Amino acid sequence: MAVRKLAPEEMQPESFSFSSETEAFAEQQIAKYPPGRQASAVIPLLWKAQEQAGGWLPRKAIEAVATRLDMPFIRVMEVATFYTMFNLEPVGQYFIQFCGTTPCVLRGAGDIKKVLEKRIGEQNHVTADGKFSWLEVECLGACCNAPMVQINDDYYEDLTTENFEKLLDDLAAGRPVKTGSQIGRNRSEPFEAVNTLQDPSLYDGSQIGAWRKRFEEQAQPAATGEAAAAAASIPQDVKAAKPTAGRAIESEAADTPAKRAKEGETPVNPVDQKEAGDPSVATKGKSHTEEGAQAAPQSSKSYVASPGKDAVPTSPTTPEAGTPLAQAETRRDGSESKPGVVVDKDNKTS
Ligand code: FES
Structure with a gap:
């Protein structure tokens, strides 16, 4: 792609201001966005300014858009120079965008390009009468009707050297022209004989729901087969896993x-x-037992041993009951809550 820069100074107009139509369009576009977000309308405003300026964007038009949207000029320049839909130099009355991408080339776009070069000259060049200029672009999305060109806002498809020369002649003479396919094809229907989608029932409504019925009919035996396969895969003689594997063991x-x-x-x-x-509780001193509280019924089974009230922890990280918090070890890494080997005051271990 060629470097996209503004047209030379000698081509630039002295001034540009929005026409009443462009201003009305700008108000309508800006109103689509929340207050303070008017910059979102930059592309439609540039597009409309280009239309008003005759198909290209002079520097003054870009400045007018920047002022209208309260944007820095360079921000609008970034948009105008990035998108190839904005022409930065004057174009002809009929601006031809020629598709030079593979599908069109495979269908004869090379011959169309030769016609352009013969009739108009190099791309980005306006004919002396100001009527034509052309530019090679990438795919314009009408590959099924290749080769094709876009002239101003319309597509012209299924081109041959003959019908394209005639098209240019008619445009130059101001005669009416036909947009779309130039060989009489209906939109993008098959090129020659229509031999698909010809069943009338496709269009009379009788097929509505037929696909669902067909899928249900096809799915039924499949489901039965799957269910049967799933049932067959269940072992008849199921052996339990190791009874203690991964489980807590109940003990005295x-x-x-x-x-x-x-x-x-x-x-x-x-x-x-x-x-x-x-x-934090152990430092309170008196126990429930000392206060005469009755021991609650307790199961004779448990999963872990817990330290008793008189237990003396052997781990240096566990504070001794009754130790003031200020003197207790500050380490709190979870080890203080782990059950460990404890020794009671009678020097019995548990
Ligand atoms: S390749 Fe030409 S329109 Fe897509």
Whole structure:
């Protein structure tokens, strides 16, 4: 792609201001966006300014758009020089955009290009009478009717050297021309004989719902087959996984009132047991047992052993019950809440 820059100074007009029609268009476009977001209308305003200026954007037109949208000039220049839909140099009354992309080339675009060069000259060049100029562009989205050109706002498709020469002659003479296919094709229907989509039932409504019915009919045996396959895949003699794999193992509780009573010791209040492992509670001093609270019934089974109220933790990171918070270890890495080997005041371990 050629460098896109403004036309030479000698081509630039002295001034540009919005016509009443362009101003009305600008107001309509700006109203589409929230206050302060008027810059969003930059492309439509540039497009309309280009139309008013005769098909190209002089510097003054770009400045007028920037002023109207309260944008820096360079921001509008960025848009105008980026998009090839904006012409930065004067164009002919009939500005021809010639598609030079592969599908069109495969269908004879090279011959169309030769006609342009013979009749108009190099691209970006306006004929002496000001009627024609042309530019090679990328795919214009009408590949199925290739080769094609866009002249101002209309497409001309299915071109041959003959019908394209005639088209240029008619435009130059001011005669009416036919847009679209130049060989009588209806839009993008098949090029010669129409031999698809000819069943009348496609258009009389009788096919509505037929596809669903057909899918349901086809899906039914398939579902049955799947269900049968799924049922067959279930083993008849199911063996349990290892019973203890990944599971907690129930065992005799290490320190429970029932166990202590059985061993002839004083039962420990389960609340004290719980709070003994919590330093913030343990520092309160008096236990529920000392206050005469009754031990609540407790299961003789448990999953882990908890330190008792008189337990002396062997881990140096666990504060001893009754230790003021200020003197307690500041480390809190979770180890203080882990059950460990504890020794009671009678030097018994649990
Ligand atoms: S390739 Fe020419 S219109 Fe798509």
